[in-house]
Amino acid sequence: MLTVGLTGGIGAGKSEVARLLVSYGAILVDADRIAREAVEPGTEGLAAVVAEFGPGVLAPDGSLDRPRLGAIVFADEERRQALNAIVHPLVGARSAELQRAAGPGDIVVHDVPLLTENGLAPRYDLVVVVDADPDTQVERLVRLRGMTQDEARARMAAQARRADRLAVADLVIGSAS
Incomplete structure (x- = not known):
């Protein structure tokens, strides 16, 4: 079994990457969904x-x-x-x-928004970070989730810094510029 920790800032596109991995046969363990069920x-x-x-x-x-x-x-x-x-x-x-x-032959993708904040990177065989520039994140949160710019920035500020997420990445998908 290969365990993958998938993370990224809010509005970076992590959910879309998770959907693509599932379409290729990965098993998804979605921390946000589990948190809602809890x-x-x-x-x-x-x-x-x-x-x-x-x-x-x-x-x-x-x-x-x-x-x-x-x-x-x-x-x-x-x-x-x-x-x-x-x-x-x-x-x-x-x-x-x-x-x-x-x-034993499965790829299990753990979609964990707070992977970096909670120091969870060592739990996974591979850590994938989905990255987007902050302006893109804000635009997506306003357009897709109906947040104000201030709400979007507050949510982003409550998460790990972009540099900290990138530091734990084995693989980065997105801008990372």
């Missing part, structure tokens, strides 16, 4: 988030109000760390479970 209604993850942040982070239907929680955690590093302390262990456990289910 806080679905009725999960211990959602209960822990509500205990930490209060019922104001719930939507009327009882699901997590992601924009409201995002506004809290991307404005305050301490609050973001509190959220990470809840969600990251759940994501790690599920990711390991999915990898164990793969066969």
Whole structure:
């Protein structure tokens, strides 16, 4: 089995690279998807988030109000760390479970946005960084996700520096200029 850590800044195009790798037969372990599942209604993850942040982070239907929680955690590093302390262990456990289910000849691609921030590069046989210049990232986030430029820049600022991501890369896809 070959394990690949796939990462990149928000809006760099990592999801598209992940889709292409899957189309060639790779098995995808998507940390963002797992993180969303970890806080679905009725999960211990959602209960822990509500205990930490209060019922104001719930939507009327009882699901997590992601924009409201995002506004809290991307404005305050301490609050973001509190959220990470809840969600990251759940994501790690599920990711390991999915990898164990793969066969010995499989290529398992771990799509991990916070690979660099969490020092996870040594866990993978190969680290692929999808790179884009910051102006392109902002433009994509505004156009595709409906963020304001300030929101996009705040999300980017909350992630690892571009140079730090590139430093852990075995392979870079994108601009890296």
